[in-house]
Amino acid sequence: MFEILFLGTSASAPSAKRGLSAQVVKHDEFRFLIDCGEGTQRQILQSGLGFKNLTRILLTHGHLDHILGLGGLLSTFLRWEAVDKLEIYGGRSTLDRVHDLLYGVVLRGNQPPMPLHLNEIKPGPFFETDDFTVTAFPVSHRGPDCLGFVFEGRARRPFLPEKADELGVPFGPERRDLVAGREITLGDGKRITPDDVLGPLRKGAKLVVVGDAGKTENLLEVSKDADTLVIESTYLDEEAEMASQFHHLTARQGAELAVNAGVKKLILTHISRRYREKDVLKEAQAIFPNTAVARDFDSFQIKREE
Ligand SMILES: [Zn+2]
Ligand SMILES: [Zn+2]
Numbered sequence: 050m051f052e053i054l055f056l057g058t059s060a061s062a063p064s065a066k067r068g069l070s071a072q073v074v075k076h077d078e079f080r081f082l083i084d085c086g087e088g089t090q091r092q093i094l095q096s097g098l099g100f101k102n103l104t105r106i107l108l109t110h111g112h113l114d115h116i117l118g119l120g121g122l123l124s125t126f127l128r129w130e131a132v133d134k135l136e137i138y139g140g141r142s143t144l145d146r147v148h149d150l151l152y153g154v155v156l157r158g159n160q161p162p163m164p165l166h167l168n169e170i171k172p173g174p175f176f177e178t179d180d181f182t183v184t185a186f187p188v189s190h191r192g193p194d195c196l197g198f199v200f201e202g203r204a205r206r207p208f209l210p211e212k213a214d215e216l217g218v219p220f221g222p223e224r225r226d227l228v229a230g231r232e233i234t235l236g237d238g239k240r241i242t243p244d245d246v247l248g249p250l251r252k253g254a255k256l257v258v259v260g261d262a263g264k265t266e267n268l269l270e271v272s273k274d275a276d277t278l279v280i281e282s283t284y285l286d287e288e289a290e291m292a293s294q295f296h297h298l299t300a301r302q303g304a305e306l307a308v309n310a311g312v313k314k315l316i317l318t319h320i321s322r323r324y325r326e327k328d329v330l331k332e333a334q335a336i337f338p339n340t341a342v343a344r345d346f347d348s349f350q351i352k353r354e355e
Contacts, residue, residue, distance in 0.1 A: 051256045051351040055343040056092035060283045060319040069114045082106045089118035100130045108139035109260025110195040111146040123155050134164040140194025186271045190261045191296045202253020213246045254353045263296030265306040272310035277351045281319035300329045304336035313354045318343040
């Protein structure tokens with residue numbers, strides 16, 4: 050299961066109610082901050098999330114409304130808050146601009162207060178644990194090296210406790226061994242195999258996060274069967290021409306992608322000050338009913354829906 054917490058949901062400039070792009074994806078003790086618009090550190094404080102464990106930052110692209118908050122964040126780390134390390138992931142040209150901001154403006158010859166790594170990533174998996182993976186994929190927007198991210202739980206066979214009870218498997222290490230795929234022998238010599246107590250393979254939860262994007266055709270494959278798709282919605286259909294001119298999407302385009310990719314839930318973000326939230330929602334829901342428009346501090350859980 051994943052959780053996504055929206056810290057900033059405004060497009061291009063903040064509004065009274067919406068901060069600039071930032072969201073945190075959580076899984077167990079892991080935290081991934083995706084984008085870091087201006088003001089993100091205050092949103093982090095206000096959300097109660099805290100800075101601890103917030104050591105991984107993934108960047109969708111290098112536009113200022115998605116990266117300027119890194120300067121303030123690092124400045125705070127220089128004086129106040131301590132984190133063990135900071136790993137920033139993004140495409141080449143995104144990291145070039147971030148390097149200028151952090152080393153040219155904030156640090157200016159000083160050492161970072163913690164190990165600071167700018168990790169260039171290309172489309173493909175770049176972070177894995179025993180039970181989930183994070184994969185980058187290419188997104189078309191203004192400028193090169195724009196990326197989106199897929200968080201996917203590994204497929205697992207669920208443990209069936211009633212079967213284990215029936216077979217007399219005691220609680221404790223025996224059950225752990227079976228879950229780990231090891232055969233066990235009970236006190237009476239009876240052998241139990243993992244197949245005896247594990248159900249059929251089940252896919253893990255899938256969360257797809259797209260930052261700014263100018264078209265959706267190349268997002269169809271990667272969004273297939275996602276439990277939740279998060280995507281920008283800077284314009285409404287009435288200004289579709291302007292959307293395409295500035296390489297952004299309309300609510301309608303996001304909703305059509307959700308339908309075509311067969312996702313379970315759609316969350317729209319990167320909302321422009323020029324529209325009312327309810328109009329964005331209405332346009333998308335007419336096409337894909339299970340749509341939400343994210344507000345700052347909204348949080349959603351992503352589970353595998355059967
Ligand atoms: Zn943007
Ligand atoms: Zn952008």
